Amino acid sequence: MKIFRLLTPLLLAIVAVLCFAPAAWAFCGFYVAKADTKLYNKASQVVIARDGNRTVLTMANDFQGEVKDFAIVVPVPTLLKKEQVRVAKPQIIERLDAFSAPRLVEYFDPDPCAPVIFNRSLAQSAIGGAGGAGGVGGVNSDRSLGVTVEASFNVGEYDIVILSAKESGGLETWLRNNGYKIPQGAKQLLGPYIRSSMKFFVAKVNLDKFNQSGYEFLRPLQISYQSPKFMLPIRLGMINATTEQDLIVYILSPEGGAEITNYRTVKIPSNANIPVFVKNEFNEFYKSLFQTAYTKEGKRVGFLEYAWDMGSCDPCSADPLTPEELKEAGVFWLINNSSSNVPVFPNFGIPFVSSNVFISRLHVRYTRDTFPEDLIFLQTANRESFQGRYILQYPFQGELKCQAGKEYKRSLPKRFEQEAQTLAKLTNWDIQDIRKKMNLSVGNLTYSLWESFLSWF
Incomplete structure (x- = not known):
């Protein structure tokens, strides 16, 4: 039982890292x-x-x-x-x-x-160790x-x-x-x-x-x-x-x-x-x-x-x-x-x-x-x-009142534009058509992609 109590926080940390940071983890x-x-x-x-x-x-x-x-x-x-x-x-x-x-x-x-x-270093360490008859x-x-x-x-x-x-x-x-x-x-x-x-x-x-x-x-x-x-x-x-x-x-x-x-x-x-x-x-x-x-x-x-x-x-x-x-x-x-x-x-x-x-x-x-x-x-x-x-x-849909939430919100337009550019590069689809389809609700505000992109600047 003691071993289980020691391992549980580590396992939770690993799951958090893997499932919340897709760009960093494979x-x-x-x-x-x-x-x-x-x-x-x-x-x-x-x-x-x-x-x-x-x-x-x-x-x-x-x-x-x-x-x-x-x-x-x-x-x-x-x-x-x-x-x-x-x-x-x-x-x-x-x-x-x-x-x-x-x-x-x-x-x-x-x-x-x-x-x-x-504990990121601990999580990285843990993840590093996984990796008929004839007829003729x-x-x-x-x-x-x-x-x-x-x-x-x-x-x-x-x-x-x-x-x-x-x-x-x-x-x-x-x-x-x-x-x-x-x-x-x-x-x-x-x-x-x-x-x-x-x-x-x-x-x-x-x-x-x-x-x-x-x-x-x-x-x-x-x-x-x-x-x-x-x-x-x-x-x-x-x-x-x-x-x-x-x-x-x-x-x-x-x-x-x-x-x-x-x-x-x-x-x-x-x-x-x-x-x-x-x-x-x-x-x-x-x-x-x-x-x-x-x-x-x-x-x-x-x-x-x-x-x-x-x-x-x-x-x-x-x-x-x-x-x-x-x-x-x-x-x-x-x-x-x-x-x-x-x-x-x-x-x-x-x-x-x-x-x-x-x-x-x-x-x-x-x-x-x-x-x-x-x-x-x-x-x-x-x-x-x-x-x-x-x-x-998917972006977070709840209220964003803290400072980290405000910074997160400001980071989204750049992320949306990067996703649009990536999709256009992978498929050769028209970038303007992609932007028109990207309507996302973030917090209490609704952005079209282009509005989000301009607001980032």
């Missing part, structure tokens, strides 16, 4: 909203769980149209067997999206006439086209073949002859993968099984393999793209953050105080912010939107994923302490050897011209936390 605040993938008309999502040379790749399907027309061709570095392919629950990708999405938080200024008393019916070959069917099997609602090829024209012809609706221009983009001796994971929907499944939408496909290549093929997805495409990659690792090596990886602009009216326009705000940053950086860039240990979050836009959910997402190195048997990734035979999961969320907006190469990643040991985080700071 995190805290009340979570308000998130900028998830629903913001974008076309946003592909991929989950990569990787440890060493072992990879589990989960691909969300954003296919729009008749399922009978669905076809996916994915270059893979090795031959895949049926036990290395499964369907995953779509909720897993939704959970990862919600957990790692850029977020809006809000703070409320305390009464400057009743300041919280705390043999090898078939169409020698005239140079295409070999290495394996064929069914997984869930998908019919899958694994192909190797000697030339791109033959592969394109084989796909068309076998009922796959491949867009024009595939030959040119298939060539580099064939020259790299990569194989092709090809899937289409088995309509009978899909109709019997009871699912309304196609479920994500998940493949597991071992390869020193840590990459994601994106060029085939550009064949029939008429506009810019958004790609969100969630990389899960027992080590630390991941980055793109053949393009620049930069952090999305973050930790900015913006006007409180943005609370009702956060989706439009983030879309404008991303487009502005994308243009400013020259478009050939990947943005880091989130990097954090999966065991915590601050502030949390969604609960961290449970061990069971992480396994569904492909994390194969988790330890299950509740069982005496060491579990393995069900389709790969790899025991869970760690409980450590670090997530990196990378956002790429690309076209065929801006991203001529596939994405190549580098796994690092960097465990520095980062998030796209935007701050609403």
Whole structure:
């Protein structure tokens, strides 16, 4: 009990510091909203769980149209067997999206006439210490086209073949002859993968099984393999793209953050105080912010939107994923302490050897011209936390009769103008439009932003 009494004032002091001084301290605040993938008309999502040379790749399907027309061709570095392919629950990708999405938080200024008393050096010191069965019916070959069917099997609602090829024209012809609706221009983009001796994971929907499944939408496909290549093929997805495409990659690792090596990886602009009216326009705000940053950086860039240990979050836009959910997402190195048997990734035979999961969320907006190469990643040991985080700071609304209150009131116009300038810089919105929207009530007086700004002078 004595220990509790000694610690309580310190904990209160730390909370006061963190929650009342967002410019000085990195995190805290009340979570308000998130900028998830629903913001974008076309946003592909991929989950990569990787440890060493072992990879589990989960691909969300954003296919729009008749399922009978669905076809996916994915270059893979090795031959895949049926036990290395499964369907995953779509909720897993939704959970990862919600957990790692850029977020809006809000703070409320305390009464400057009743300041919280705390020991700053003590608080700084305390904070510093935190920080199936086979299914392969043999090898078939169409020698005239140079295409070999290495394996064929069914997984869930998908019919899958694994192909190797000697030339791109033959592969394109084989796909068309076998009922796959491949867009024009595939030959040119298939060539580099064939020259790299990569194989092709090809899937289409088995309509009978899909109709019997009871699912309304196609479920994500998940493949597991071992390869020193840590990459994601994106060029085939550009064949029939008429506009810019958004790609969100969630990389899960027992080590630390991941980055793109053949393009620049930069952090999305973050930790900015913006006007409180943005609370009702956060989706439009983030879309404008991303487009502005994308243009400013020259478009050939990947943005880091989130990097954090999966065991915590601050502030949390969604609960961290449970061990069971992480396994569904492909994390194969988790330890299950509740069982005496060491579990393995069900389709790969790899025991869970760690409980450590670090997530990196990378956002790429690309076209065929801006991203001529596939994405190549580098796994690092960097465990520095980062998030796209935007701050609403509400002024105190009570009476301000003391000297500190008067000084606080005089400081507000400058703060409001700074928030307006920051918002204009982040989004390229018109500064005059921003000022018109910034009507704030301070104490017993109501200010428009411009009046407040002029009164400051």
